[in-house]
Amino acid sequence: MESISPAELAVELLNHCLRGSQWPQDVLRALTDEALDEDERLAAPATRALFSILVERLADLFEPALCDTYAALFSTVIEQALPELRATELLQRYRQVRTVRPVTSTPDDIFVPSRVTLGADVAVTSIVLDAARRRFPKARLWFVGPKKAWELFERSPDVCHLPVAYGRRGLLADRLAVYHELRQALAQPNSLVLDPDSRLTQLGLLPVCPPENHHLFESRSYGGDSLSSLPELTRQWVRETLGVDDAQPWLHPKFEYDFSAQRVTTVSLGVGENPAKRIEDPFESELLQLLAARPGLVMVDAGAPGSEEEQRVRQAIESTGLSADRIGLHQGSFASFAAMIAASELYAGYDSAGQHVAAALGIPLITVFAGYASDRMFARWRPDSPGPTTVIQAGSKRPAELLASVRAALPS
Template identity: 45%
Template sequence: MANIPANEIAQVVLDSCLNYGTWPTRSLDSLIDRALDEEDEFVSRAATRALFSVVIERLADLFEPGLCEVYARLFAHVISRALPDYSAADLLLRYRQIRQLRRFPGGEVQRVFVLSRVTLGADAAVTSVALAAAKSRFPNAEISLVGPAKNAELFAADPRISPVAVTYGRASLLRDRLLAAAELQVAVDEPSSIVIDPDSRLTQLGLMPICDDARYFFFESRAFGGETDAPLPQLFATWLGEVFDFEVAELSPPRSYVAPAAQQRIADIVVSWGVGDNESKRLDDEFEYQVLAFLLRRGRPILLDRGAGESEGARADALALRLGSSPLLHLHQGSYASFASHILQS
């Protein structure tokens, strides 16, 4: 197995999970051992990337309620192998308890910690619903978004939201990703506070304990309301209403929102082809070119985001050049928060 590429091993693990609800232990342990290799960073980085992008993210992205238990069993095993102080059995027992809907018992809350879902789009679409709910339900409490500093920029113009920076590198090695939970434990260790976890990667989707579970409220987005076709922000709002005992209509605003620092308006249409380093989500160059060419023929100014990283920026530059450097096409180089401001004005 030593000569088999990490991606191939990960695909075997994923296929077995999807088809049988379990996995070949030898294959998974081989992948974990590689991801924990302290002598060859190339090996550990490739294995970590395969474990998360091929197996973990796929199990989560399918939003199949039946796969939640599979994920929990698999990743509890991963955690216990990477951090031996954790017991897979104990992690599973706790997970099966905290995934149950539990109503807030009441009492004074001085601070609400809302965990980031790490990806910017998910924080805009989903995490923001919890921020809005917390502001409405706890009008006198401090509301804090816990996660990467760049994510907090999405809400920089909201005076009720304070940032608590916690590092989580989506390109980090396995053990480093798991150790983010230790930083998180320190960040939320505050009396008279509660934690709302919207299925955050900071806790590895609820598996890693970060505080007393009595003040921890976990929304399992991959399972709640699985029998309906309602969009995730609506399901989250429903869950928040049930847990914290208030009408969903009380949310202000009653939907996803962002509040970035305002930017000068320069375009009617904004476009982003960014895929967050996940090339499997991307269509081809020709598709991107044809869409932009069609939009330019409408004669309205367009803002194209250069994305994150050198490759996405280079593709945006190449598209602009191929389109004849049209005066109607502007390239955005800046934070996602500044781009979000342009989206709000488009």
């Protein structure tokens, strides 16, 4: 299969998965072998194909049957990468930990692994953290994950940080190497792992603790065919698992802004490395012009330094021709921008982490939603907020039509 690209191998596997037919084991083995190759020039594109084409597509469809498909397929990948783990045993354990069951013990330590993506940690993980601290106020509560996600909760006295690095762009071997670190840290006596479908555990497949201590919120299947949002489903899951009725999205970044009488609109043009979420030019610059025509200051998040997002944001701001006292650029951590959203009167942007922060805080928000794989994915990821919310589904609409929808949604 040397002449077949990793992307072609991943597409072939995906097609078998979606048809419900048995995928060729030699194709999966070939893709995994390449993703594990010591030569990064071979391993990097194969890893991207494995996750972006195959794994993420299976997850984004939110089809309950595809959870079994993913587990069968990726447990084989794990065995190939970590031979001490057997696929059959991983599958057996997975079926046990994903079973929704009430917690009956009183743990000393509770570990909640990050979902790694910031929006998911606000919309889902934070609800699990909130329920855990309410149910077990005397337990040590640990957020397990990268620093940039931890910064969203850093100011809270209720949560400790267990730092674990996980690169979404990392090679397959690097992503799975975290298993040994997690196993050592999480398999503590009288402890509990509340897993919000974390990338760290490969969606619950890695045996990071005894199965009886591992409770997996399998967000891809929970809720079945309903069109409930992920925050709504998470609240339902913690109600069944922890007996907590009123858990809410919750964040406490260490930063704080006070704009006094200044009216501020916050904007994120980030797309989470998914270009399908973006609307073609000139939408972004014209969106900023539209927002800047209102009284007050528009603050746009720059994204990561040196990223494609930063370049795009700077170009959009420059193309408006407006001065810095009308459109400003936020440069800093996402936790800092989250605090800025909290102090703003309106948030606007694409489907991104910013929209989930605004939703959690009840800040009025306008979201342009594009690039979703299915109607159920849209339903799951739409912002769930007690505040005024407008969600504009992009579909096949042109930029001018979408701008008209944003204009109509702007508060007077």
